[in-house]
Amino acid sequence: MTELMSDYSGEWRFDPTHTRIGFSTRHAMVTKVRGAFNDFDGAINADAEHPDKSSVRLTIKVASIDTRNADRDQHLRTNDFFDAPNFPEITFISNRVDQVDQGHFIVNGDVTIRGVTKEIAVPMDFIxxxxxxxxxxxxxxxxxxxxxxxxxxxKWNTALDSGGVLVSDKITLEFEVSAIKVEDSAGTPQG
Known part of the structure; x- marks a missing residue:
């Protein structure tokens, strides 16, 4: 088991073809709109023996937003929402990883959207x-x-006749990550 655990330590790169960095929110108070960002780069530097020394970083290209509706995607890229020309990237840089129990972690870090940085804690399950x-x-x-x-x-929104709003302020960030271990050309783990 110790040998296998040591294989987990080192750098892991997000595989963009098998990873989804997405979100969902209420639309018109009655349904959900789901979307994803298709262009991103992420990495995990894992310390299997000391998970608290692990780190995560993620950079998302705002222009790659995809909600399966071209008009909505274009609106999301404007100053009403993400302002992609002036803020082309969303970033997350961890500052702490806490292991809650076997296979369950809280990844704490700073997320920057539209030039505003806030600390968030993201519960993550190791599959x-x-x-x-x-x-x-x-x-x-x-x-x-x-x-x-x-x-x-x-902040953009439109009021509905019922007194609600078109777009909920609450957004659920969704992470489904497949990460590949960085190994040397001989196929042995680096780290």
């Missing part, structure tokens, strides 16, 4: 590790966190 058919050591993680978009300057 497991497998070697894929291409020989990559692959780990899975899932988690979510609700934030208030107004805290980051995303």
């Amino acid at each position: 497991g590790v497998e070697r894929d058919p291409m020989g990559n050591l692959r780990a899975g993680f899932e988690g979510s966190r609700r934030i208030d978009r107004q805290d980051f300057g995303l």
Whole structure:
């Protein structure tokens, strides 16, 4: 077991073809709109023996927002929401990783949206590790966190006749991560 655990230590890169960095929110108070960012770069530096020394970083390209509606996506890129021309990236940099129990972590860090930085804590579940058919050591993680978009300057809205609003202030961030262990050309883990 110790040998396997040592295999977990080191750098893991997010696999963009098997990772979803998404969100959901209420629309018109009655349904959910889901979306994702298709262009991002992320890494985990894992310390299997001392998880509190692990770190996570994520950089998202705002222009890659995809809610399956081109008009809505374009509106989300404007100054009403993300203001992609002036704030092209969303970043998350961890400052602490707490292990709650076996396979359950809280990743604490600073998220920056529209130039506003706030500390958040994201509960993450470790799903497991497998070697894929291409020989990559692959780990899975899932988690979510609700934030208030107004805290980051995303204030646009429209009132509804019922007294509600078109877009909820509460946004659920959704992380489904497949990360590949960085290994040398001989296929042995680096770290």
